[in-house]
Amino acid sequence: MHLLYPKSPLHSKQPDEQFEAEVNVVRSAGFEVSLFSLEDFQSGTFRSTPPLPVAAEILYRGWMFSAAEYEALVSAISSAGAHPVTDSQTYLASHHLPNWYPALSDLTPETRVYPPDCDLETELRALDWPEYFIKDLRQVTQDFDWLSYFDAGACDRCGFRHASLSRRYRGRVLRAASRELSP
Numbered sequence: 001m002h003l004l005y006p007k008s009p010l011h012s013k014q015p016d017e018q019f020e021a022e023v024n025v026v027r028s029a030g031f032e033v034s035l036f037s038l039e040d041f042q043s044g045t046f047r048s049t050p051p052l053p054v055a056a057e058i059l060y061r062g063w064m065f066s067a068a069e070y071e072a073l074v075s076a077i078s079s080a081g082a083h084p085v086t087d088s089q090t091y092l093a094s095h096h097l098p099n100w101y102p103a104l105s106d107l108t109p110e111t112r113v114y115p116p117d118c119d120l121e122t123e124l125r126a127l128d129w130p131e132y133f134i135k136d137l138r139q140v141t142q143d144f145d146w147l148s149y150f151d152a153g154a155c156d157r158c159g160f161r162h163a164s165l166s167r168r169y170r171g172r173v174l175r176a177a178s179r180e181l182s183p
Contacts, residue, residue: 001085002056003031004048004077006038006063013049019061026061038063046076054081067092097135109133 003026006016015023015035023033034048052058058077065073070091077084093099098113105111114123124132 001031002053002058002082003033004052004058004060004062005033005035007035007049009037009039012037016062018063022061041073041076042069046073046079048080052077052080052082056082057085058082059085064095065091067096 003023005019005023008014008016008020013035014020015033016038027033032053034050034052036046036048040047060073060077067088071088074084074088097111101108101111101113112123112127114120120134
């Protein structure tokens with residue numbers, strides 16, 4: 001197995017800082033690693049360093065992707081003559097909320113998924129939940145976790161502004177709300 005990680009956007013010969021410790025452990029365990037520029041990939045160019053070994057099983061470890069982005073990654077891995085460990089269908093089943101939530105709904109906070117064009121403020125007010133998270137359709141929201149949790153009283157102050165901030169900085173609409181469970 002060969003592992004694939006995103007490069008640091010600031011230091012192109014190093015892994016993304018978020019994954020640096022993991023890469024060091026993986027390498028010390030004897031696994032080979034390739035790095036690629038996430039920014040170049042999202043602009044349509046995939047090039048890994050070192051190149052992916054032909055016929056190798058490639059395990060991607062990095063930032064979460066949209067369905068189209070992951071399809072493009074699978075295609076890039078296949079074009080290099082290698083094979084992704086996780087195919088697109090499995091990736092989407094385990095990483096995109098509407099796909100995995102029904103299987104785990106009894107083990108996770110109650111969740112609602114909304115279309116991107118909904119009136120989120122109206123929808124959240126109708127729930128009448130005392131607190132909630134607002135997330136996108138992937139498991140994690142790295143960029144705005146500090147803005148993702150709200151109690152009901154925070155709605156008017158900043159909760160509904162969260163979706164517009166996400167559109168501005170991430171280019172995506174947040175579309176899921178989960179009820180928080182009290183400890």
